[in-house]
Amino acid sequence: MSLSFSSSLFGFCPSCASILPTPNVAPSEIACKVCGEITSVKEKAHELVCRLEKVYEKRVIEEVDDEGGADSIVDHICPKCNNGKATYSTMQTRSADEGQTVFYTCTNCKNKSIEYS
Template identity: 35%
Template sequence: MEFCDECGSMMKTDGDVWVCNNCGNEADRDTADEAHMTSTAAREESEVVDMSDVDDSEIGPTTTVICPECGHDRARYEMKQIRSADESETRFFTCTDCGHKWREDDH
């Protein structure tokens, strides 16, 4: 992956040069440097994991939180970074009683 020196956007290859889709800047390709790059196209697809035999109590930690659907006070949770890196993580909850799913993020 190469980034534009002018605007910072990701560049794509076009023959012997890298081209920025944003500003049109071009840079010569360096095959020695590119040998260290990894292409996602070369990776194999991962297998689907069957979670049907896993007990709910074995899936993630739980916390005390009120389910907006049924009012139960326990839920499994996980945290994911879905916005930019300078924003806090989003918490995803699943009620241990009714299975309702919801999210909570800081505003």
């Protein structure tokens, strides 16, 4: 018995419903990597296609505190006072295959916040 799908959704194979690779240009033809069926991709006019990408830049500034030690200061917005600078420290609080936990301390109000990486 053969399975048959009739997928009319863009990006899915009409034969096996697997995800099709995204073409670089249109119009073109792309082949399904699962069943090999060739699907034609038509040019779409009057449709906005966009990609949203967030780029984060972590800047580290060394600052000497009153005891003579140096704390790393990074850009981090405090949820309490909206200050843009905080010191941080990291610790492995969960299993080894998961990311470290980052503890931020606001340089203005000394509020502590946690980020699970």
